[in-house]
Amino acid sequence: MSKIIKSVHKLVTEGKMSAKSIATAVHKPYSTLLRETNPYDPGANLGVETFMDIIKATGDTRPLELMVHELGYRLTPVE
Known part of the structure; x- marks a missing residue:
């Protein structure tokens, strides 16, 4: 899962959309969003x-694609 x-x-901190914009879009305080997505914080939960909401706000499905792949499936968009 890590x-x-x-x-x-990486999407939140290095993506095309700024982390502050993502935080606003997902209705989270900036600091809370960064903590919840911090892979090095054992107490944080996403x-x-x-x-x-992050996937919808950014339009970037790479984290979802990774999850689906790890489960042995493929992600295909609905046409």
Whole structure:
């Protein structure tokens, strides 16, 4: 699971959309979003709703694709 959290953290901190913009879009304080996506904080938890909100806000499905791949599936968009 840490690969997925690392992927989300990278998306939030290095993605095309700023972390502050993502925090606003997912209705989280900036510091809370950074903590929840920090793969090195053992007390932090990223909820599935926030995970989905990040994917929706950024339009970047790489963390979801990684999760699906680790489960042995493929992600294909609905046409």
